[in-house]
Amino acid sequence: xxxxxxxxxxxxxxxxxxxxxxxxxxxxxxxxxxxxxxxxxxxxxxxxxxxxxxxxxxxxxxxxxxxxxxxxxxxxxxxxxxxxxxxxxxxxxxxxxxxxxxxxxxxxxxxxxxxxxxxxxxxxxxxxxxxxxxxxxxxxxxxxxxxxxxxxxxxxxxxxxxxxxxxxxxxxxxxxxxxxxxxxxxxxxxxxxxxxxxxxxxxxxxxxxxxxxxxxxxxxxxxxxxxxxxxxxxxxxxxxxxxxxxxxxxxxxxxxxxxxxxxxxxxxxx
Numbered sequence: 001x002x003x004x005x006x007x008x009x010x011x012x013x014x015x016x017x018x019x020x021x022x023x024x025x026x027x028x029x030x031x032x033x034x035x036x037x038x039x040x041x042x043x044x045x046x047x048x049x050x051x052x053x054x055x056x057x058x059x060x061x062x063x064x065x066x067x068x069x070x071x072x073x074x075x076x077x078x079x080x081x082x083x084x085x086x087x088x089x090x091x092x093x094x095x096x097x098x099x100x101x102x103x104x105x106x107x108x109x110x111x112x113x114x115x116x117x118x119x120x121x122x123x124x125x126x127x128x129x130x131x132x133x134x135x136x137x138x139x140x141x142x143x144x145x146x147x148x149x150x151x152x153x154x155x156x157x158x159x160x161x162x163x164x165x166x167x168x169x170x171x172x173x174x175x176x177x178x179x180x181x182x183x184x185x186x187x188x189x190x191x192x193x194x195x196x197x198x199x200x201x202x203x204x205x206x207x208x209x210x211x212x213x214x215x216x217x218x219x220x221x222x223x224x225x226x227x228x229x230x231x232x233x234x235x236x237x238x239x240x241x242x243x244x245x246x247x248x249x250x251x252x253x254x255x256x257x258x259x260x261x262x263x264x265x266x267x268x269x270x
Contacts, residue, residue, distance in 0.1 A: 010035045011045065016074055018042040041067070041270075061115030061129040062108035064139050064270035069104035073097055110157030110218050111141050117239040118142060118153075122247060126260035131267035133199060139270040140196050145260045148249035149210035152196045153242065155218060156189065158182065162221040163236050165229040179215075179231045189215055193234050203266040209259060210252055216242045 011034050018027045020043045027033050033042045076097065081088035096102070111130065118127050125146035132139055142153040161182030169175045179186035197213040204211070214235040228237040235245060 014042065016071075020044045058127055059129040059131060059269035061142070062111035063130050064132075065104050065108035065111060065130075069101060069108060072101040072104065076101065106157050107155075110155045113157070113218055114142060114153070114155040114216055114239055114242075117243060118144065120243045121146065124256065125246075126256055128260070128264055128267070130270045131263075132270040133196075133267065138192075140200075140267060143200065143263055143267070144246055145254070145256050145263065146246065147251045147254055147256065148246060149212060149252050149254060150200060150204070150259065150263070151246050152193060152200055152211065152213045154189070154193050154196070154213075154215050156181075156215060156220075157218045159219045160221050161217075162223075163215075163217050163227075165231065165236075177231050179236060181217075181220075190231050190234050194232060197234075200263065200267075203263065204259065208252075209254055212249070214242055214245070 011032070014027055014029055014031050014033050014035075017029045018033070018041075019025070020027060020033075025044060027042060027044070032045055034045060035042050077088075077092060080091050084091055115127075115129050121127065121144065125144055127145070128140075128143040130139055130141065131143060140152060141155045144151040144153060158181055163179060163181050163186070166178040166180045167175065168178070179190055181189075193213040193215055197211050201211045212235065213233065214237065216237060216239055218239060220238065222238050228235070228241055230236065235242075237245060
């Protein structure tokens with residue numbers, strides 16, 4: 001079936017190989033396809049799955065971050081080979097991708113690892129991975145829906161760095177709490193999750209369904225005891241404790257399948 005082109009769609013011959021967002025079919029370089037600017041993804045011109053009605057898929061953890069990493073890596077390779085036709089291969093072999101590119105690969109790995117840990121949740125939970133936020137370039141790493149409500153989870157792979165709660169004031173001045181990771185301010189991470197929680201709550205528009213946010217740090221330098229905390233209502237913790245916290249929170253009256261379907265529609269796979 002052929003889908004009509006949207007305002008952000010462009011029919012073109014692919015410069016690089018890709019994968020159809022809808023059916024997962026591999027698309028070779030030079031293939032006539034549709035490029036979706038909003039999500040920077042591609043799809044078949046005539047996709048066999050277009051228009052089908054199916055249960056909402058969970059998505060692929062880290063998919064959008066991995067695509068961005070591959071795009072940046074390929075762009076760098078093309079630039080170097082074009083500038084140095086004879087030595088391009090040697091330059092690439094002897095140099096690493098810039099940190100800004102490697103960060104996308106590390107982010108994808110973190111999301112993939114956390115998705116694997118979330119399989120430990122009971123079968124009463126439904127999980128969505130790598131969901132697009134309409135009108136932005138941002139995504140939500142993971143959304144878990146279960147008897148304890150909706151959990152918005154942001155995966156962060158900060159190897160050997162310790163997340164700590166930094167407290168100021170409390171006697172004369174008002175008490176303020178901040179997240180610091182390896183000595184650096186992490187306030188923007190808290191703000192990001194808070195914004196995601198608000199978007200999820202707005203999409204549900206149901207005060208009876210609690211929506212919680214969590215920043216989950218993988219491979220961080222967590223202490224042997226304690227270590228987890230909250231900042232502005234956002235849980236700061238590690239993967240194993242995340243599963244425990246999500247599972248053991250106070251049970252709510254939640255229609256899990258209905259909420260899962262609504263969120264899958266409101267936040268499509270990135």
